[in-house]
Amino acid sequence: MKKISHRLQKIDSMVSIHYQSIWDCCCDHGFLGLTLLKRQAADTIHFVDIVPSLTTQLESVLQQHFSSDDYLLHWQVHCLDVAKLPLTNQDKQLVIIAGVGGELLIHFIKEIISHFNQIAPVNSISDIEFMLCPVHYNYQVRQTLIAHHCTLIDECIVTDNKRFYEVIHVKKEFGVSADIHSPLNKVSPTGDIMWDLSIRSHQQYLAKTIDHYQRMLLATKGDEQIKIKHIINQYSNLLS
Template sequence: MKLSQRLSHLQAMVDGPYQHIWDCCCDHGLLGAALLRQEAATNVHFVDIIPGIMQSLQGKLERFFPPTTGASRWQVHCMDVAKLPLADYPSETPHLVIIAGVGGELTGELVSAIQQRADALGQEIEFLLCPVHHTYQLRERLDILRLRYFDERLISENKRCYELLHVARRGERPITAIGDNLWSQAPFELQQAYLRRLLKHYHQVIRGSKQEQKPLLERAISDYQAQLDLLSA
């Protein structure tokens, strides 16, 4: 099956080869399967918590990617993404963990839990992230975790905008509140539409927010408005 534009962009951002890639919240496993074909990793792990989906995926992988030398290049894990069994797969090179298609707040919680497990093992780890919303909150969480970015992109698919981030402790640049490189790469019309959509969203959210949430929301509105003003100058 052909990859969506969003998954194709994520595939293009995988600068392997890695020893282990974890396709988390993988749903039907399309991205992980594409990375298997690409031979982007020695082992590709498919992770989701829904048993029915994982059983179906297991059958498809056995059909299209059968073991050729007695050892499979893929594993299926039906489990909580926050509890990845990194200890079972030690590696001298970084693992790549891909988390796409879930909200920014949940993405931040998962990254925090996985990074904590990796730190306890002394295992280097990288993350390739594509949240569906709340990227401002996610970026703040990533900065607190002392992660830095290798690459970030802004794309559009089916009239929705997505931020894609490749981050790690050993990343090359600091993570900023609203992004840096993604504004210089995306088309002007896409940037403008995305910023206006974000501002509309945060203005709506802040009206019904709790007092302790307002400072972050006010910062988000201020930062996104400043970027829109810069574009319009």
């Protein structure tokens, strides 16, 4: 099996417990899901992509290499829109969305949470875990997680092929016992436990992020400019 990228290796390493279902969304060629399947990280690994040619090719690979009794009942391939993910109420499930733009990722999160709200049992607690690795718009993705009262499990900064990525692992609880006001494990709009500014790459990533918003500031006016100044201040405060 092809060696996966450093970014996907990091996501794989952050899947540290066994799940009932793991959904590898926008899975492309399925390298992450195949790695998780090989080490049996879940009862079922779901490979999800909206491109039929990719899911057909992936199913062929799975039939060829993972058709033994050890694996055959532990994978499924779905050709569908991630926003319409057919989640059910389960004990432990993880939705992984990596390598897509932040705006699309935000759309997926909102739709998945909205759908699950409709099926979650009213008188009990249930949850979905998300492992997210956006391409751009990390601040906006985090604001969406905050707005939906997600709690932080883990987060990290990954450098891969000269690009910086954030991996954000959160849990969204549903039901009467979900404590949305708990101060513990809040998602930070700029990241919290992922930063170690003694590491040069983290210094570079922070400087690059602040520079990005400073350039945006020059092209905006009015209320939008006030918002961007606030974002710059939040990132700058990480230096103090």
